Amino acid sequence: xxxxxIVVKPFFLSLFFIVISSIxxxxxxxxxxxxxxxxxxxxxxxxxxxxxxxxxxLADGLVIPLPxxxxxxxxxxxxxxxxxxxxxxxxxxxxxxYKLEHGHIYLADSGKAVFDVSIxxxxxxxxxxxxxxxxxxxTVAKGFSTNRGKAPKGVQSFFEPIILFVRDExxxxxxxxxxxxxxxxxxxxxxxxxxxxxxxxxxxxxxxTGNIAVTMTLAIITFLITNFSGNKAYWGHIFWTPGVPxxxxxxxxxxxxxxxxxxxxxxxxxxxxxxxxxxxxxxxLISLAFIFGSIWVxxxxxxxxxxxxxIELLVAxxxxxxxxxxxxxxxxxxxxxxGHDH
Amino acid sequence: xxxxxxxxxxxxxxxFVFLLLVLLLAKFAWKPILGSLKExxxxxxxxxxxxxxAKLEMAALKSDNEKLLREAREERDKILRDAREAxxxxxxxxxxxxxxxxxxxxxxxxxxxxxxxNAALRDVKAxxxxxxxxxxxxxxxxxxxxxxxxxDLAETFIKDLKLN
Numbered sequence: 001x002x003x004x005x006i007v008v009k010p011f012f013l014s015l016f017f018i019v020i021s022s023i024x025x026x027x028x029x030x031x032x033x034x035x036x037x038x039x040x041x042x043x044x045x046x047x048x049x050x051x052x053x054x055x056x057x058l059a060d061g062l063v064i065p066l067p068x069x070x071x072x073x074x075x076x077x078x079x080x081x082x083x084x085x086x087x088x089x090x091x092x093x094x095x096x097x098y099k100l101e102h103g104h105i106y107l108a109d110s111g112k113a114v115f116d117v118s119i120x121x122x123x124x125x126x127x128x129x130x131x132x133x134x135x136x137x138x139t140v141a142k143g144f145s146t147n148r149g150k151a152p153k154g155v156q157s158f159f160e161p162i163i164l165f166v167r168d169e170x171x172x173x174x175x176x177x178x179x180x181x182x183x184x185x186x187x188x189x190x191x192x193x194x195x196x197x198x199x200x201x202x203x204x205x206x207x208x209t210g211n212i213a214v215t216m217t218l219a220i221i222t223f224l225i226t227n228f229s230g231n232k233a234y235w236g237h238i239f240w241t242p243g244v245p246x247x248x249x250x251x252x253x254x255x256x257x258x259x260x261x262x263x264x265x266x267x268x269x270x271x272x273x274x275x276x277x278x279x280x281x282x283x284x285l286i287s288l289a290f291i292f293g294s295i296w297v298x299x300x301x302x303x304x305x306x307x308x309x310x311i312e313l314l315v316a317x318x319x320x321x322x323x324x325x326x327x328x329x330x331x332x333x334x335x336x337x338x339g340h341d342h
Numbered sequence: 343x344x345x346x347x348x349x350x351x352x353x354x355x356x357x358f359v360f361l362l363l364v365l366l367l368a369k370f371a372w373k374p375i376l377g378s379l380k381e382x383x384x385x386x387x388x389x390x391x392x393x394x395x396a397k398l399e400m401a402a403l404k405s406d407n408e409k410l411l412r413e414a415r416e417e418r419d420k421i422l423r424d425a426r427e428a429x430x431x432x433x434x435x436x437x438x439x440x441x442x443x444x445x446x447x448x449x450x451x452x453x454x455x456x457x458x459x460n461a462a463l464r465d466v467k468a469x470x471x472x473x474x475x476x477x478x479x480x481x482x483x484x485x486x487x488x489x490x491x492x493x494d495l496a497e498t499f500i501k502d503l504k505l506n
Contacts, residue, residue, distance in 0.1 A: 102344065117350075120349070120352065126355055126356060126359050138370055141375050211349075
């Protein structure tokens with residue numbers, strides 16, 4: 001019986017890594033403290049993890065260089081490895097007329113920023129997330145076709161209740177009877193955020209769903225879908241609020257227009273803050289061991305990290321749920337047949 | 343601050359990859375998954391509906407059976423009642439008939455007896471008259487064996503006649 005194991009694997013695997021990392025980190029801490037002469041800078045380490053980067057720093061001595069893809073009017077399109085920016089002592093150097101400063105690439109001579117579409121750590125994480133999503137749900141879909149008319153099995157039976165939950169508890173009640181049109185987007189959104197959150201919790205993983213560019217893109221797509229599917233009642237409600245005296249309508253108009261933008265803005269901020277804050281808390285607690293340089297502090301903070309990690313698993317699900325639910329609500333409000341029953 | 347400034351590269355990649363993912367999953371995952379889920383739900387609903395229908399049919403059949411049984415029972419009771427009534431009636435009728443017959447026989451017998459009696463009486467009367475005549479003849483013969491007696495008698499008759 002191999003399949004049930006595969007189903008629970010992601011969860012236990014992440015738990016396993018969390019536990020291992022919690023146990024190992026204090027040990028590494030005392031090790032590293034011995035090697036490095038510089039004082040430990042917690043905020044730098046934390047921000048380095050939370051932010052995007054041109055290389056994937058898995059552990060000390062284990063760095064995966066990622067491809068740099070840049071465009072500038074002066075030099076045109078250029079593709080090279082990010083390892084060119086580092087010498088053998090991990091010091092940042094200039095390469096081919098470009099310089100790397102705080103994660104951004106500039107032209108060395110003029111200091112002008114280049115158009116950067118590199119495969120950064122988060123882009124690589126995005127690819128991994130997308131690949132995992134596609135693989136998992138392709139398998140689930142295959143399960144549905146092989147077990148047609150039979151009881152669900154394996155991965156399929158693990159994800160089926162979640163898919164049903166998204167459909168019946170999030171999308172259907174909030175959008176209404178024409179929910180089916182939006183279901184593919186909603187399901188992808190939910191699982192993209194959920195998997196992103198969970199994968200982001202793995203040690204060494206990138207903070208994908210806690211990156212504001214990612215949450216912004218998702219929020220913008222929601223904003224576009226909401227407004228493009230908005231019906232007459234929705235626009236009527238924004239520009240000429242019914243059932244309100246004329247002078248008030250003029251006051252309400254800018255409020256409604258601002259409201260159009262605050263909705264996706266809140267989506268963007270909520271996910272970004274929830275995930276990034278979680279990572280910062282975890283890393284701060286782990287950093288305690290490095291700051292105090294004590295194995296006992298490391299042990300205590302690891303216990304707390306373990307506990308916070310469990311909460312983070314919960315937050316991962318809640319944030320995916322909340323983002324999808326609010327998106328459904330906004331779309332539901334824009335497509336409701338009875339737009340203005342006050 | 344770097345944390346709050348979205349990187350252009352990541353936005354482009356995220357838009358591209360996410361939209362591609364939506365399209366691919368919609369085609370290869372969500373469509374078959376949601377389709378089979380719907381199909382399964384419909385088949386379950388259908389099964390439930392048909393079970394409910396079968397239940398109703400069974401109930402109807404049962405009530406039909408009961409009705410038939412009740413009717414049969416009523417029919418049986420009616421037949422029994424009718425039979426009992428008929429037998430009673432026949433019994434009574436037979437009694438009445440028998441009585442009537444008996445009465446008639448008695449009546450007839452009485453009439454015959456009466457006739458026979460009358461006939462016997464008539465015979466007896468005729469016999470008595472015969473015997474009386476014979477006795478009278480013998481008496482007369484005895485009394486009128488000599489002339490004097492005949493003369494006396496004749497004279498008696500004449501006397502009577504005269505008297506008349």
